[in-house]
Amino acid sequence: MARRILATQSKTPKRFFLYTFDRLLNTAASSPAAAFTAASASPLNLTGSPATPTVDFTDTSALFGSLSTLELLRAAANLHLAAVGPVVDAGIWIMNSKLMDVELIREAILGSVKHTFYRHFCAGEDDAAVRKTVRRLHDVGLRSMLDYALEYADDEESCDRNLDGFLKTIEAIKSLPPGSASFVVAKVSAICPLRLLERVSDLLRWQHKNPCLNLPWKFKTLPIFSDSSPLYHTLKHPTPLTPEEEKSLQISHQRLMKICQASADANVPLAIDAEHTKVQPAIDYFTYSAAIDYNKDHNPIVYGTVQAYLKDAKDRLLLVTKAADNMKIPLGIKLVRGAYMSSESKLALSLGFPSPIHDTILDTHSCYNGCASFLLDNVVKSSSGVILATHNVESGKLAAAKAYEIGIGKLKHKLEFAQLYGMSEALSFGLRNAGFQVSKYMPFGPVDMVMPYLLRRAEENRGLLSTSNLDRKLMRKEMARRVKDCMR
Numbered sequence: 001m002a003r004r005i006l007a008t009q010s011k012t013p014k015r016f017f018l019y020t021f022d023r024l025l026n027t028a029a030s031s032p033a034a035a036f037t038a039a040s041a042s043p044l045n046l047t048g049s050p051a052t053p054t055v056d057f058t059d060t061s062a063l064f065g066s067l068s069t070l071e072l073l074r075a076a077a078n079l080h081l082a083a084v085g086p087v088v089d090a091g092i093w094i095m096n097s098k099l100m101d102v103e104l105i106r107e108a109i110l111g112s113v114k115h116t117f118y119r120h121f122c123a124g125e126d127d128a129a130v131r132k133t134v135r136r137l138h139d140v141g142l143r144s145m146l147d148y149a150l151e152y153a154d155d156e157e158s159c160d161r162n163l164d165g166f167l168k169t170i171e172a173i174k175s176l177p178p179g180s181a182s183f184v185v186a187k188v189s190a191i192c193p194l195r196l197l198e199r200v201s202d203l204l205r206w207q208h209k210n211p212c213l214n215l216p217w218k219f220k221t222l223p224i225f226s227d228s229s230p231l232y233h234t235l236k237h238p239t240p241l242t243p244e245e246e247k248s249l250q251i252s253h254q255r256l257m258k259i260c261q262a263s264a265d266a267n268v269p270l271a272i273d274a275e276h277t278k279v280q281p282a283i284d285y286f287t288y289s290a291a292i293d294y295n296k297d298h299n300p301i302v303y304g305t306v307q308a309y310l311k312d313a314k315d316r317l318l319l320v321t322k323a324a325d326n327m328k329i330p331l332g333i334k335l336v337r338g339a340y341m342s343s344e345s346k347l348a349l350s351l352g353f354p355s356p357i358h359d360t361i362l363d364t365h366s367c368y369n370g371c372a373s374f375l376l377d378n379v380v381k382s383s384s385g386v387i388l389a390t391h392n393v394e395s396g397k398l399a400a401a402k403a404y405e406i407g408i409g410k411l412k413h414k415l416e417f418a419q420l421y422g423m424s425e426a427l428s429f430g431l432r433n434a435g436f437q438v439s440k441y442m443p444f445g446p447v448d449m450v451m452p453y454l455l456r457r458a459e460e461n462r463g464l465l466s467t468s469n470l471d472r473k474l475m476r477k478e479m480a481r482r483v484k485d486c487m488r
């Protein structure tokens with residue numbers, strides 16, 4: 001079937017492309033690494049120029065035509081403000097300061113944030129507001145990934161409260177127009193106490209080093225580590241889980257199962273966020289064991305997240321894909337670069353180990369593009385699904401060109417591009433105009449709950465804010481065009 005689409009859509013010299021494609025499909029790679037190299041070595045891989053320029057930024061009326069001038073003005077103003085380093089610095093300082101303990105000051109700050117950054121980057125405070133935002137996006141051809149923006153939990157009561165929030169989010173999706181909500185987002189650290197995630201990660205790492213270690217609580221899962229995974233977080237034999245910890249693990253697992261079941265019932269896939277490497281092994285363990293239970297009948301319900309900034313990302317992705325293939329499980333993967341840059345490097349340095357993050361940004365770009373290429377090939381070959389979450393225009397364009405070339409259709413294959421709500425509008429609309437499914441990742445919830453999350457994002461993605469340069473430039477161009485039109 002892929003070949004049929006390919007034959008009708010490809011604009012590259014057909015014989016050359018079919019040869020490459022057949023070779024890719026038929027190459028019996030001897031190892032996961034060989035499979036990856038084979039995919040990346042294709043002339044249509046994501047390291048060269050796209051053969052078909054499908055994402056176009058030249059026509060600003062086609063990009064922003066669905067936004068009113070007021071919406072455009074507001075978006076441009078907020079992006080300009082967010083790009084001013086001292087404004088972001090002051091915001092982070094104030095939110096973390098004791099000033100926030102003074103009721104009046106707190107109200108004033110949250111009030112002004114609500115009408116600026118919150119309004120720009122968040123979907124709303126309650127069900128009604130979120131529904132309105134989702135419908136507005138749906139009307140302009142974008143979908144929504146709903147993220148009830150919770151921070152990590154320390155105790156069982158908070159985990160239960162958070163579970164309730166996730167379940168209500170899934171329930172609310174049922175009353176939205178079909179297809180308008182593409183995914184529901186969850187963080188494992190919001191439903192399992194953080195300390196327990198650290199303990200479980202330690203034990204999983206120790207078992208990887210010492211395969212004879214028995215972990216009686218462990219369910220069947222997909223590979224969590226590769227030979228290149230750093231294990232420096234666990235330098236000595238961790239003690240086994242206590243009966244209380246085992247009980248807490250079991251309850252946390254049940255919470256995740258409830259979320260998965262609700263997602264399956266609503267037929268809305270669940271995207272589980274990746275966090276920092278100290279707890280990520282436990283998050284992958286939870287995610288992949290849930291995927292084994294819920295990803296059935298060519299329908300991946302549970303999506304895990306791979307962070308391409310990690311040096312071992314590619315190797316782990318290959319192992320997990322191969323294992324899922326062998327077990328006939330449709331795999332769901334969200335690919336991101338990663339948002340914990342500074343804390344990862346700091347932790348590794350403090351323990352005397354090299355950072356787990358690629359030494360250069362170019363290595364990260366190349367890893368992201370290589371993994372995206374590999375995942376797109378996998379989407380064609382199997383019933384797996386992929387979310388390419390990025391604001392990077394080059395990565396977006398390259399992936400779009402490859403997806404187009406290998407015939408990944410809008411409905412037949414599970415490919416979703418995704419950007420944060422309020423970020424990279426030009427890329428989102430450009431991809432939409434090129435015929436792809438595009439989602440906005442939308443945090444929502446009360447202002448005071450969401451703001452720490454947004455500020456953490458701003459802090460971690462300081463460089464990312466400058467990616468709004470393109471948006472600001474194109475928005476200015478579109479506003480000038482509209483003014484000129486009015487004066488004619």
Ligand SMILES: Cc1cc2nc3c(=O)[nH]c(=O)nc-3n(C[C@H](O)[C@H](O)[C@H](O)COP(=O)(O)OP(=O)(O)OC[C@H]3O[C@@H](n4cnc5c(N)ncnc54)[C@H](O)[C@@H]3O)c2cc1C
Pocket residue numbers: 272273274275305307309336337338339340341357358359360361362363364389390391392418419420441460461462463464467
């Ligand atoms: C829909 C969506 C979901 C997301 N979910 C997650 C998630 O679950 N977990 C998570 O961790 N993040 C998540 N993110 C955040 C994502 O990781 C950030 O968007 C990312 O940090 C920016 O990458 P980009 O692809 O947008 O590319 P760009 O805009 O090109 O960003 C590049 C950034 O990468 C960073 N970087 C990476 N490697 C290096 C290096 N070696 N040297 C220097 N800088 C480097 C820098 O901060 C730089 O600013 C998500 C993002 C989106 C859009």
